[in-house]
Amino acid sequence: MKLKLKAFGIAKDIIGHRELNIVVPTGSKISDLKKSLIDSYPAFADLASLSFAVEEEYQEDDFSLTENNEVVIIPPVAGG
Amino acid sequence: MQNIDIQLSEAPITSIAAEAHVTNEECGGIVTFVGTARKFTKGKEVVRLEFEAYEPMAIKEMNKIAHQILEKFPAKKVAIHHRTGVVNLKDIAVVISVSCPHRAAAFEACQYAIDTLKQTVPIWKKEIFEDGEIWVAAHP
Numbered sequence: 001m002k003l004k005l006k007a008f009g010i011a012k013d014i015i016g017h018r019e020l021n022i023v024v025p026t027g028s029k030i031s032d033l034k035k036s037l038i039d040s041y042p043a044f045a046d047l048a049s050l051s052f053a054v055e056e057e058y059q060e061d062d063f064s065l066t067e068n069n070e071v072v073i074i075p076p077v078a079g080g
Numbered sequence: 081m082q083n084i085d086i087q088l089s090e091a092p093i094t095s096i097a098a099e100a101h102v103t104n105e106e107c108g109g110i111v112t113f114v115g116t117a118r119k120f121t122k123g124k125e126v127v128r129l130e131f132e133a134y135e136p137m138a139i140k141e142m143n144k145i146a147h148q149i150l151e152k153f154p155a156k157k158v159a160i161h162h163r164t165g166v167v168n169l170k171d172i173a174v175v176i177s178v179s180c181p182h183r184a185a186a187f188e189a190c191q192y193a194i195d196t197l198k199q200t201v202p203i204w205k206k207e208i209f210e211d212g213e214i215w216v217a218a219h220p
Contacts, residue, residue: 008134009204010215048220053202056137072134072202078216079131079138079162079203080115080174080194 001026001067003033011073014043024065031061033071048076083157084146088139090165098177102157109183111190115174117167127208129167134202138162141201145193153189155180160193162203173205 051074085101180186
């Protein structure tokens with residue numbers, strides 16, 4: 001199934017794009033996506049944390065992704 | 081909600097504007113936190129900051145914090161204003177203002193708000209040096 005990834009902060013630098021369309025196996029969870037991202041871009045493994053959001057909400061590792069989800073990669077935040 | 085004022089923009093922000101939003105006759109104490117761009121970080125000289133936000137979610141998360149302030153503390157009004165884009169040295173990156181009937185709760189609520197903002201709101205800060213740049217907090 002297709003997903004649209006959006007990357008901010010250092011995640012955009014690691015991927016090299018603000019947005020990226022990818023294909024993952026049907027039934028993939030956030031944890032699967034995280035693993036495949038780290039495989040493709042090992043620099044993600046060095047971050048202090050790596051979170052994901054779907055529909056503008058943080059989602060846990062066991063969140064099941066669905067076709068055409070827009071998944072936002074959230075590296076360690078640093079507001080203020 | 082009228083008791084909550086959230087702003088996220090490239091425009092300069094001021095403590096006066098945030099305090100104007102939270103001032104009301106039921107409250108005798110307003111505490112404001114102002115976060116400004118600092119010149120030195122771990123001995124290195126910073127030239128400027130650049131903030132990036134996932135805007136719709138950042139606004140949602142700032143709203144959540146404001147609601148928590150009104151629920152957890154005897155606060156009447158909250159304003160959270162944050163900059164995006166380039167923030168030069170001494171300029172204001174964030175202002176949080178909370179009004180409560182009495183001062184003790186206002187101090188506590190304001191501290192809770194800025195501590196939580198730094199943990200949950202999807203905003204990223206880049207420190208620009210003469211010879212490079214770094215995304216703050218990215219690495220352990």
